[in-house]
Amino acid sequence: MHLPNGADKRERILAVAEExxxxxxxxxxTLEMICAALRTTKPFVYYYFKNKQEIFETITWRGSVAVMTAMKFPADDMRPAHVKLAEGLHRFMAACVANFRSGALAYRDTASLRPQFQAKLRRLARYFYADLCTIMEQGRADGKLSFEDTMLTARAMVSVGAFMYAWYAPAGRVPPDEIVRALTSILFKMVGLRAKPMRVSDRLRVHTSKTR
Amino acid sequence: MHLPNGADKRERILAVAEExxxxxxxxxxTLEMICAALRTTKPFVYYYFKNKQEIFETITWRGSVAVMTAMKFPADDMRPAHVKLAEGLHRFMAACVANFRSGALAYRDTASLRPQFQAKLRRLARYFYADLCTIMEQGRADGKLSFEDTMLTARAMVSVGAFMYAWYAPAGRVPPDEIVRALTSILFKMVGLRAKPMRVSDRLRVHTSKTR
DNA sequence: CCTACCGATCGGTAGG
DNA sequence: CCTACCGATCGGTAGG
Incomplete structure (x- = not known):
């Protein structure tokens, strides 16, 4: 045990509030509920956050960024589009599983976000969809993928990851890694991609460069 | 113009409240918001409904039933499983589009539903998934379908319809019928079904029996 | 069908 | 003088 510093306490508030x-x-x-779960008082929370809104948007932003950056690749990544798509979809699905709570807040509780924050989220989503659709159409032009309307197919694939909040339970029947693999494999079928999703260990072995 | 009767007034409250x-x-x-939109007062609304909860659950139940009954077939329907699945998925997607607002309330705002109402919804969902998975596995046994984990594939397909609330706009780029056709076609790929989804007009011509 | 009003509970902040 | 908190209570607003 050690005396937690300010950052640790802030993280504890965020973890409890996210749940x-x-x-x-x-x-x-209510702030009373957050405080009760933290076994602390409101002024303690208000020392680290301006208000309830700031706590909420901090959590929501983290979750959204974690999910919506899965399709980013370095400019010098010259692999074929369908290979990048396979890795991106796997990363996307892994991020959806890992962040199924915070990731859901953006679309499930949109009304509780300030309009300017909603605009920031829409920008993030627009870039994600733009990257995703570009890679999809490159792969199709290469003859490696098969699908009809690009945007609708992209929306459908995102839905599979995004809607997980409604049914996923971390301690459920299937272990997380296996869920990610199985759902990624379903996304592959949706874009007519033949390859099987790699296991996490394989991906780490093949692709060692950090993207962040 | 005619003076609306009690049922009309009730429906008007439900329509405004759903939005x-x-x-x-x-x-x-707030009830003030509902009353303002209706240009009436709270006691008027409380004449037709016991409380805010009852309005909310009435709307939620309607939407959920509309979506979750798509996989019901008459006991004497002897068509092959993959044919019934094709029709069921098409009906499901059409119901998701037609009820994207009320259908979303069940999973987006679950916390605001009473535990016993949540249990009723879970029962409805359990029957839906049971019917869906049964037909899927029959079709696979017949060699007409191809997928891995049945339940995960079912969840993924439902996600495509359920998450529509986050992006669908009735007056958008693609007309509703075309959205339904395109998304149903994506569901077909997810279960390895070769057939193309019928157009609404075709389905009405071929299958005239009422299922309700 | 409306005006007026209640018990309670909310987010946020005072003094110490 | 600062920080990190507590007990008490503020102004407003919710459902009914």
């Missing part, structure tokens, strides 16, 4: 916001929504979660 | 609940969530919608 409560996911379960009860923004308006359904 | 507001979808946009602002249950807790974010």
């Amino acid at each position: 409560l916001f996911f379960q009860y929504s923004f308006l359904g979660t | 507001l609940f979808f946009q602002y969530s249950f807790l974010g919608t």
Whole structure:
């Protein structure tokens, strides 16, 4: 045990609030509930955050960024589009599973976000979809993929990851890695990609460069 | 113009409330907002409904039933499983598009539903998934379908319809019928079904029996 | 069908 | 003088 510093305490607030916001929504979660779960008081929370809104948007932003950066590749990555898409979809699905709570807040509780924050999220999503659609169409032009409307197919694939909040339970029947592999394999079928999704260990062995 | 009877007035309340609940969530919608949109007062609304909860659950139940009954077939329907699945998936997707607002309330605002109502919804969903998975596995046994984990594939297909609330706009780029056709076609790929989804007019010509 | 009003509970902040 | 908190209570607003 060690005395936690400020950053640790802030993280603890965020962790507890994420759980409560996911379960009860923004308006359904009171500061009293957050404080009770933290076994602390409101002024303690208000020392680290200006208000409830700031806590909520911090969590929401993290989750959204984690999911929406999966299609980013270095400019010098010259692999074929369908290979990048396979890796990107796998990263996307892994991020959806790892962040299924915070990732859901953006679209499930949109009304509780300030308009300017919503605009920031829409920008993030627009870039994600632009990257995704570009890679998809390159892969199709290369004859490696097969699908009809690009944007609708992209929306459908994102739905599979995004809607996970409604049914996924971390301690469920299938282990997380296996869920990621199986769902990624379903996304592959949706774009007519033949390859099987790599296992996490394979991906780490083949692709060692850090993208962040 | 005619003087609306009690049922009409009730429906008007439900229509206005559905729009507001979808946009602002249950807790974010006040009775004052509903009354203002209706240009009436709270006691008028409380003449037709016991409380805010009853309005919300009435709307939610309708949407959920509309979507979750798509996989029901008459006991004497002897068509092959993959044919029934094709029709069921098409009906499911059409119901998701037609009820994207009320259908979303069940999973987006779950916390605002009473536990016993949540249990009723879970029962409805369990029957839907049971029917869906049964037909899927029959079709696979017949050699007409191809997929891995049945339940995960079912979840993924439902996600495509369910998550539509996050992006679908009735007055958007693609007309509703075309959205339904394109998304159903994507569901077909997810289960390895070769057939193309029928157009609405075709389906009505071929299959005239009422399922309700 | 409306005006007026209640018990309670909310997010946020005061003094110490 | 600062920080990190507590007990108490503020102004406003919710459902009914």
